[in-house]
Amino acid sequence: MTFFEPPNENLRSDGSANDEEITPSKYVTDQVELHLEDAFQGLSRLETNSIDLAIVDPPYGASSTASWAYESKERLAGFGGDWKLTQESWDLITQHESFEGTIRWLQELKRVVRATGSIWIHSTYHNSGFVNVACQLLNVEIINEVVWFKRNAFPNLACRRLTASHETILWAHTGGKKREYLFNYDEAKRATFVGDKLKEADKQLRTVWDISNNKTKEELFFGSHPTQKPLRLTDRLLLIAGKPGGTLLVPFVGSGTELVSGVRYGMNVVGFENKEEFFDLAKRRLENELARAPSLFN
Numbered sequence: 001m002t003f004f005e006p007p008n009e010n011l012r013s014d015g016s017a018n019d020e021e022i023t024p025s026k027y028v029t030d031q032v033e034l035h036l037e038d039a040f041q042g043l044s045r046l047e048t049n050s051i052d053l054a055i056v057d058p059p060y061g062a063s064s065t066a067s068w069a070y071e072s073k074e075r076l077a078g079f080g081g082d083w084k085l086t087q088e089s090w091d092l093i094t095q096h097e098s099f100e101g102t103i104r105w106l107q108e109l110k111r112v113v114r115a116t117g118s119i120w121i122h123s124t125y126h127n128s129g130f131v132n133v134a135c136q137l138l139n140v141e142i143i144n145e146v147v148w149f150k151r152n153a154f155p156n157l158a159c160r161r162l163t164a165s166h167e168t169i170l171w172a173h174t175g176g177k178k179r180e181y182l183f184n185y186d187e188a189k190r191a192t193f194v195g196d197k198l199k200e201a202d203k204q205l206r207t208v209w210d211i212s213n214n215k216t217k218e219e220l221f222f223g224s225h226p227t228q229k230p231l232r233l234t235d236r237l238l239l240i241a242g243k244p245g246g247t248l249l250v251p252f253v254g255s256g257t258e259l260v261s262g263v264r265y266g267m268n269v270v271g272f273e274n275k276e277e278f279f280d281l282a283k284r285r286l287e288n289e290l291a292r293a294p295s296l297f298n
């Protein structure tokens, strides 16, 4: 599959020099296009109406050695200013950058995702407000807000807060009032999921999902990512809105979990990751997946 040619110049999407100096690289097969590249730059060159499903797991600006001090120069009306800091360099974004970035990637997704397609967006309380507002500002209709209940969430060590044990996943579409987005309703209704005590077979799938955040040995075989999603979660996103033979877009690839699910589901997949270490990890996982038994849908 060749979706587009990578850029020759090592520039950010706004045209400024990229101080991390990514040397563009790519891994391309019949089914996969994985780019070591800035997502904003890559998204801008995707064709309009070319994507059937997008899964966005953006930097949340969440992990912290946190100073919640606000920088006045970055203050956004109504949002109080900046928050951060983080232990992960890729997550080191200010509140201003988080909101601005959300608007930018959502604008691009609105352009590239077909009216018959849809978008899954991961968030925590650090960025969920931004994502919700961005959807409303850009007229991207939220279909559902899913609560991913992480039964095995890590206890709160400081004992100053409740134990955070969920993430929010928005399901949205770009098709306006016609609501042509694909929903594999029967498959979702029929399904049961190992370990999910809330889903009964032949009952409609609800918006609270009981999914452990544990990763299997196989999922960690080639290495791990600090915010790696479990395949049992991403497989479910595909089951609900995936389209065998269609194209899945993952703008922020990380370890490649969503791309692996997409390949398994028989979709063509395209993704961007700007850290070489994670690009390599995702590539190894995809190579392994493609070498396994052929997809059920191929």
Ligand SMILES: C[S@@+](CC[C@H](N)C(=O)[O-])C[C@H]1O[C@@H](n2cnc3c(N)ncnc32)[C@H](O)[C@@H]1O
Residues within 6 Å of the ligand: 037, 038, 039, 040, 057, 058, 059, 060, 090, 225, 227, 228, 229, 230, 251, 252, 253, 254, 255, 256, 257, 258, 272, 273, 274, 275, 278
């Ligand atoms: C939340 S993680 C995704 C984790 C992924 N869902 C998984 O299961 O491994 C976000 C990833 O986006 C990457 N990233 C952040 N900003 C980016 C950008 N502008 N372009 C491309 N990748 C970016 C980070 O390096 C990080 O690996």
